[in-house]
């Protein structure tokens with residue numbers, strides 16, 4: 001199966017810091033669930049797509065990087 005046409009510029013993966021990124025990509029962007037991707041469906045419908053929208057329709061968890069956390 002070929003890769004999703006927008007994989008190389010899909011903004012959601014640039015900010016995704018988890019090791020499960022590859023699992024998402026293999027299942028959706030390079031795999032059998034692509035047609036179910038919430039992002040792709042919005043793109044095809046000409047609708048705006050939030051940068052943090054994940055393929056299953058949920059939002060990426062927010063990471064707080066305010067620099068005020070106590071370290072160790």
Ligand code: SF4
Nearest residue numbers: 004007010029037040
């Ligand atoms: S997240 Fe969806 S739109 Fe983005 S590259 Fe993967 S399949 Fe394509």
